[in-house]
Amino acid sequence: MNPASAYKRIPGRSRPNFGLLYLFELLFTFSLVALGERCRLFAGTDHLLVLRRRLFTETAHRFYYADIQAITVRRTSSASLASLLLLLLSATSLAFMLIAPRFAPFSDVGVYLLAGLSAGFVLGLALNILLGPTCITELYTAVHHERLECLSRWRTAQRALAQLQPRILAEQGPFDPSGLEPFAPEGPVLAANHAPSGGPQQAAAPGNSYTGGLHFALFLLFLGIVVSSLIDLLGDWTLKNAFDSIYYSVMLIVACVAVAKQRHSALPNDVRALTVFSLVASVVLFEGVQALVMSRSFIPMMNTSTPPDIFKMLDVAQPLRLTTIYINIVLFSITGLLGLVGLVRFRRTLAAVRRMTLDQEWDGNDPAH
């Protein structure tokens, strides 16, 4: 039997649980365990123990240091998306807290609860920023390939790797990368095209040569919405609303085509995720705006019967409109700017890759002359 001291805790959790979040989890153990497995790592004397919990049962998987072939860590953009979402939620709840009591009867407790809710979102946002960027960590053995969900934060994964690497190397001896040379693809790596159907001319962008022009237009359209929302704050004009509907429709079409085009492209993950996220968000918002426009245009028609509820609806429509404008400004300014930054960075690397490929082609052609 292993003594308890034989296992050393490796940093990393599948979900952060400290402070308020831990309290929340204590209260909602039932609902949170239903959301999925939790995972933790322990370093034993000769193996790495991956402990997963689902409901009230823990399952242990042992990976012997002698069998581990590689551990790979790659960065993802989930953290920035989560930050975006949390920013949006906290901005919305704050806006609702400030706007709603002016238009509808609202108890003080409701306002306090909304304040607590937005404080929670702000706290979550701060926590997310504190935990840093996200990543995907995978462990490879000869027969197995396992994703370690608990190492989903870049910095934590690096710390865990720093603890695991010496243990594995102590078991297996030093790694000599020259043994990999025979397996390296021939020719310059940058020019190599791994897509089987692609011709040699598509070297810079594997898959297809789409460089994100449509995404550029989409993110510029997002910034246009921000400007339009700022104008909306000044007043409510029917002509402007009609124009907004057309603008939204065009943007939705562009977003749909962009999502379809990015599938086989070399666009970076964060730009792809932003595009999908903004498509979903704009569909929801579009529906919301349409519902609002319809409800406002129908209320005067129903005035003949004048049930008292319609006046209440009128009261709700105004804060809803303000909230929508608020969300539009926050959502589209952030997605637009983040997307443009991501695209510019992507194009810069693409240009660098092209330049290097050209240099290599030049070097290769030189002796022939």
Next chain:
Amino acid sequence: MNSAPAMANAPARLLACPQCQGPLTPDMLAADAVQRCPTCATELRIAAFPAALRPCVKGGFGDLIVEDTESACFHHAGKRAKSACDGCGRFLCDLCDIRMQGRHYCSSCLEHAARFGSIPELESAYSRFDLLSLAVACLPLMLALPVFLALSFIALEVAVGAGLGMLLFPALFSAPIAMYLSIAYRKRSTGPWPRSKATSIVAFIIAACVLAILVAVISFPIYLTLTR
């Protein structure tokens, strides 16, 4: 990809970006630092180990018996025994022999061990009674809290009343059960790794608090009638 032998797919896998499967160079792996994939520009760190370069060890099929004096495998009469099972002592041929941590097992011993936990390395499932007691302790709170929150938008007094009403009846059962679970199973082994007792203690405290509220709410009217 060049003509790499099928056996050696591990090194080839190391030389592909885990994000986009684009090619990487061996010196990127040698550096063991954060790098960018030349194809998709994803930040990567690949820690490779010598096991990746080790050829795959093939298991034997079992040799045929040539002489009469040789002992045969328990399961295969025609095959030569190479080892004995460390669990039951039966002779095993190369095909039947399962090696684990330097010991030999037959398949039935391994299956038995996995089911009854006689080999600690094979034990893999553990019950968490501390979490179960926590969940049971929190159950009435989970029922009461949404009601309280929803009604508190209207009036605080109504919300407190309705919340308490939701809390009391389930608490009558859940609090004693949670307290029993956290005490009865406090010493149950949950694996050889370090584990804190905090969950059990928190479960007990929550259950005790809920029980205290229950007793207070029930005894208050009785106290009022007695003093009158």
